[in-house]
Amino acid sequence: MNDVEQKRLERFGRLHPPTFSGTESEDAQDFLDRCQRMFHTAGILETIRVSFTTFQLTGATFRWWETYTRREELRKQFEYLRQEDLSVTQYEMRFSELSRYVVWLVPTEREKIRRFINGLNHQFRFVMTLGNIAGAKFNGMVYSARRLKMDSSIPSSSGSYFGSHCPPKYLPAFSENASFECGDLGHIKRYCPCLTRGSA
Numbered sequence: 001m002n003d004v005e006q007k008r009l010e011r012f013g014r015l016h017p018p019t020f021s022g023t024e025s026e027d028a029q030d031f032l033d034r035c036q037r038m039f040h041t042a043g044i045l046e047t048i049r050v051s052f053t054t055f056q057l058t059g060a061t062f063r064w065w066e067t068y069t070r071r072e073e074l075r076k077q078f079e080y081l082r083q084e085d086l087s088v089t090q091y092e093m094r095f096s097e098l099s100r101y102v103v104w105l106v107p108t109e110r111e112k113i114r115r116f117i118n119g120l121n122h123q124f125r126f127v128m129t130l131g132n133i134a135g136a137k138f139n140g141m142v143y144s145a146r147r148l149k150m151d152s153s154i155p156s157s158s159g160s161y162f163g164s165h166c167p168p169k170y171l172p173a174f175s176e177n178a179s180f181e182c183g184d185l186g187h188i189k190r191y192c193p194c195l196t197r198g199s200a
Contacts, residue, residue, distance in 0.1 A: 005048060012042045012052055021059035031056075074101040083121045088145045095119065113141050124148050 015038045020031040035056065039049050057065050078098040083091040095116055099106050106112040113136055117128045127148055128141070 008042060008044055008048070009052060009055070012038060012044055015042060017056050019056045019058050020061055021057075022061035022064070023059075071101060074098055075105070078102045078105065082119050083124075088120075088124070088142070088149045091119065092116070092142050092145075109136070109138055112138050116141065116145075120145065 017038050018031055018034050020026055020028065022028075032053070035053050036049075038044075039052070044052060054062075054065055078095075078101070081091075081095060081098060086094070099112065106115060116138070117125055119125075120128060124145060128145060
């Protein structure tokens with residue numbers, strides 16, 4: 001809070017604003033209306049009225065607000081999480097840690113995998129999207145991402161796999177029922193179309 005905002009808060013406090021703890025005898029709308037009138041009198045800008053109002057919360061309502069703001073901060077961290085300079089393992093650890101606080105954002109295994117892949121660096125994200133994630137398991141997908149990190153054939157961010165017969169052979173770790181050659185479902189390695197094309 002800068003000096004100007006501090007002075008405005010002090011001016012607001014001199015008006016003896018009401019407090020709100022959330023008990024049954026209190027009227028939340030009345031509390032907000034009274035604060036609004038005082039904000040207008042004290043010349044408090046709209047952009048900082050919410051933060052000033054929270055100074056008047058007490059008891060269970062204040063504890064709820066702290067929990068809410070903490071959850072919102074964790075949500076933002078999760079939604080903007082990217083691998084960048086992290087190793088795949090470090091990225092996965094941070095991803096898993098934050099996802100525990102925002103379970104509504106990853107309600108299914110498929111959505112969890114999708115968000116994880118979207119946060120990977122470009123070259124890994126591109127290759128990972130070549131795999132079929134239907135029926136995939138998150139742990140298997142993380143294992144595949146780690147293997148990709150160790151593969152010297154993975155192109156740089158400016159490279160690609162266009163024109164190649166199939167993605168790296170360990171991408172099928174996504175799914176227990178996928179081919180261990182190309183990652184597609186519905187056939188095993190010996191019948192993989194990629195091998196057939198390669199031997200033609």
